[in-house]
Amino acid sequence: MLEPNFSESQLQQAVNSAFIRLIYEERGEWAFANVPSLFDEFVLGWDSAFYFPWLPHPALEEHEGCNFFIQYKLSCELTTRGAGQWEDWKESYLRFKIPHSTKGSDGRHQDDYHQWERLKELADKNYPTFYATNSTLSKEYLKEISNNGSLLCKTPFLDVRDIAQLHKYVTFTQSSDFFFLHSEIEKSPKADINVIFERLREARKTSMSESNRLLYGSLKELAVSDESWQVDLRQISDLLSSESDAGEVLLVRSLLSNFVRRHIGAQLYWYPGRG
Structure with a gap:
C-alpha cells in the first residue's frame, strides 16, 4: 500500500x-x-x-x-x-x-x-x-x-x-x-x-417563491422539537400557501428572514439572478 x-x-x-x-x-x-x-x-x-x-x-x-x-x-x-x-x-x-x-x-x-x-x-x-x-x-x-x-x-x-x-x-x-x-x-x-x-x-437561480418553499421546508424539519419555532412557522405557512403576487412573495421572504434572525441568529440574503 x-x-x-x-x-x-x-x-x-x-x-x-x-x-x-x-x-x-x-x-x-x-x-x-x-x-x-x-x-x-x-x-x-x-x-x-x-x-x-x-x-x-x-x-x-x-x-x-x-x-x-x-x-x-x-x-x-x-x-x-x-x-x-x-x-x-x-x-x-x-x-x-x-x-x-x-x-x-x-x-x-x-x-x-x-x-x-x-x-x-x-x-x-x-x-x-x-x-x-x-x-x-x-x-x-x-x-x-x-x-x-x-x-x-x-x-x-x-x-x-x-x-x-x-x-x-x-x-x-x-x-x-x-x-x-x-x-x-x-x-x-x-x-x-x-x-x-x-x-x-x-440553487442560485431558484426563484424567490420557490426558494421560500425550500427554506420553509428545511426550517420545518428543524422545528420538530421546538414549540416556539412551530408557532411562528404556522403563521408563515398560512401566507406561503396563498402567496399569489410579487408583494406576497416578498412578504413571506421578509417573515422568513426575521424568523432565521430571531431563532438562528443569522442574516438571510437573496441574490436576484443575472440576465
Missing part, C-alpha cells in the same frame, strides 16, 4: 484555499472557511464548512452558522492483486476509510462511526455534505495543480446525500467517474467541482 507524502491537513488547506479562490472568481466575494478544533470536530463531524448565502439551506447555528460541509480523508493506493477490493477494480486503486479506529475497553481496535453519523444527519436534511479526498500521492503534484487552479477539478468529492448504507471503505481510481463503497458494494457518482458548482448555480 502506497501512502501520500503529505498530510490530511495539507490537503484540507489546499482545497479550502481553492474554494475561497473559486468563490472570489465566481462572485467577487471572499468566502470564510470555518475549521473547528479537534475537540469540536468530534462533536460537529466535519473538518471545514462554509456559509454560502445564495443556497436555499438556512445557516445552522449549531454548526457555526454554515450550510456547506466537507470532511477530508487521505486515500492510499493499493497496487497488488491481494488487496481487499482488487476484484472490484482489477487494477490499482485508491482507498480511504470512513470510520476512525479507536481502542475499546479491552484494548483492541474498533471502528468508530460517530463522525459518519454526524455527517449523515446533515446530509439527511439535504445540506451539501461531502467527503473530499486526494487523487495523487505526490505533494509536488498537489502543489502544481493548486498553483495552476486545477486542484478542485482533480479532487474527488463524495456526496454524503448519495450514500444509502453504512460502509467501511470507499474506493476509486483516478480515471473512474464513480466510487465503490464497501463492504456490501454501493456505487456512487464521483462529484468533481464542476458537478458541485453546477448544483450551487442551479
